[in-house]
Amino acid sequence: MRFTLIKDLKHDAIMKPVLGGLLFFILLYLVADLFVKQSSFGLTPDTVKATLFGNEEEFLDPLSKAAFLEFWHMEIFFSMMLLFTLSAVYIRMSEGSKKALVVVNLLFISTLVSLFSLFIAYFFKQNFVTFYLLSFHLWHITALFCSLYSLKRLYFA
């Protein structure tokens, strides 16, 4: 987190490419995550429900409790590390503006809503799958915005 202490990041020969690389790989991760989720978990209410609860017509078994908790546990870990790193860079690049505060709140809250909705959908109420998907897309869009905005500020501002 040393970049939070450097005054002029845009003209720092070491930190500029380092942060540029980090942001580029965060972008790649976010896009890859969408493809992986689409193929292995589902990105529509019907496909997510089929993954979680199975589908007799398609001979799909439901996800076991242990497998679900394992998936949820990993989702929490990856999203917290990714968002924390991204938000630190984004806050620095937007010079801590009020807009940045709103975006950071939106980013973290939508991710938390997505994680909680998934848990509630699996254990209590299937309809929460819709909330999960809405918040999942929202946090990905917000994270994509943060990465692209930070890259723009780093290289073109």
Next chain:
Amino acid sequence: MHKAYKYSILYFIVFSLLLLASGFLLFEEKIGLSVHALRAYYLGDEALFMSAKSTQGLLKIVLPHIFAFALLSMVLLHFLKFTNTKNKKALIVLIYALFSAQFFEIFAPFFMLHISELFVYVKLFSLLVYFGLMLITLHLLFASIAFSKK
């Protein structure tokens, strides 16, 4: 510290709590929180048709956790530098205790398999100590960041 950074750290604390809760649920579901359940999971139980874990099998589970535990602890513990706690010695004890607890939490199953069955108690004890110390760390960070006027 800028307000947006404060929020970011507070959210990280919430995520850490969620990670601990999910880990706890997962442990309870897959292994169980009793000495008997732990022994059966790692060393096998004929009555339950459970076979003992192999060293390779354990390594597969342990490998991602070695890095993940270390990363999570490093991120959380380095924020202690910014807390108002005056007793630095207590913080140092907390840091060493947390890393020691997580070492035994991760590696006790290997000792169980290769040294003595009694390490089942070490595994359970270190797990509980790890959870306790993480909660203390999260509380210290939350109290000092949420209520700081800087």
